[in-house]
Amino acid sequence: MTLAAELGKPISVPTGPRIRAPRRSLAISPSALLPFLLPLGIVVLWQAASSFGWITNRLMPAPIQVVWAFWDKLVSGELAVNIQASAIRAISGLLVGGSIGFLLGLANGVSRLSHSLTDTTLQMLRTIPNLALIPLVILWFGIGEEAKLFLTALGVFFPIYLNTLHGVRNVDPQLIEMGRVYGMNGWTLFRKVIFPGALPSIFVGLRFSLGIMWLTLIVAESMAASSGIGHMANSAREFMMTDVVILALVIYALLGKLADLVALTLERLTLSWNPAYQKSARS
């Protein structure tokens, strides 16, 4: 009997058609509602407290009043205008600051020269809270759109820069070496090895910067603006319209959640190779 015959044991016996994961049913399971139980309970309690007169409506309006305020603003079209204004500021700040941070992070991760030229300076600037620059920014740009763009872009820049740099520098050197043996260089190496390897870290930076983006925008819009959610809240304050103030807070929360959801979905889609994002790995 030959060695080959002795070894004739199959390695991967085909076991018929691959069994597909069962489709997730569209019905919402009770456990999916569980996270919403607490907020719902609070709203009910709050409404009850207002109705029984335990809290002064002047300082803290009832939820139903907030809903009416929402309806008012929606019908008058004010809400759409303000949300649009805020969203445009947020997105343009993210695009400007994010892309500069991303490109600098890549450059400094790949090129030693670029890193030693700029990294120390950036690390120093990073320690200044961007909102501390408000007085200076007003002197430079006045209180127009440029000031808000500058502040949000600056706030968004650092998390994306730092995490892109970290991601690029921590790509598995064994994979880079493999790429070199297989004749990858420059652009191909970047596209196939370095960028996908850095992507999980870049997403961490993106999600961080979304938080900072809203925070900066809230402050910038309350400071001086003629449109936007922050402006809506601030002018409501002058007329003691607490329901509109609360409405503005709720909208900020929803917008923040929406942005995070978009980032999370993008992450899921692009990182589907990662066992941490595979369906079966999710509990």
Place this chain on the structure above:
Amino acid sequence: MSTTVRTKNVWGNDIEPEYAARIPRQRAGDRGVGIRIEGLAKSFGDVPVLHDLDLEVPAGQFLAIVGKSGCGKSTLLRLLVGLDTPTSGAISFVGPDGADTEPSSRIVFQEPRLLPWASVIDNVVVGLGEGVGRRDARRLAEAALAEVQLGEKAGEWPSRLSGGQRQRAALARALVSQPAFLALDEPLGALDALTRITMQALIERVWQEQGFTALFVTHDVGEAVALADRVIVLDEGRIALDIAIDQPRPRRRGAPDLAEIEGRLLAGIFK
């Protein structure tokens, strides 16, 4: 024990007969290159790792390199595939016409080093380098995967494969470009004993079919003796022992002749 015999896979393609039981195909021409190493030396800083190394490897030979840990085996392979440059000395490759050539060389590492974000087949396509059309690349990669009996896993993520399957995918990636010279740096080092035996048979078969020159580094002297035409022992940066093994293939493990050679090699390593 009974195994159902299937001749079609789930996509209706023919399944190749189990590789280990298959008679090797005829060699697809003599693709291998000869390797000539003259006075090769490599030091890292002041520490010499290889020195005065002379070695002649005929085209198509299966050469195994054994030696103590840290004796410079990996360093030698890295120099051969161009991942490092020698401190002094020369490496040249000799084509079938006797002239110097710049061969296509590939290396399989101890770790699979698959790109986790690319499917198994895309990882194999990496082995083709630039300049191959999408469709051709896929076809070649599919063939290479079939060669290592991994055709069914083409669309999987590497994280879904077992250790042995990953290493087979890495082997397919190295083979897909039909290299003239293949370096293997302890490719089976991380695998369990049973998987090792099947993988050894697989490597022997593809080498017999494709006729490349193989340099196989291993810690396992028995494995070296079972697979190689010739085994060298590297010690303190030079060749301490050089033994030709002209036993017929496939070889039976533990045959007396092989055991004798194994004993000589072990004595050479621990002298």
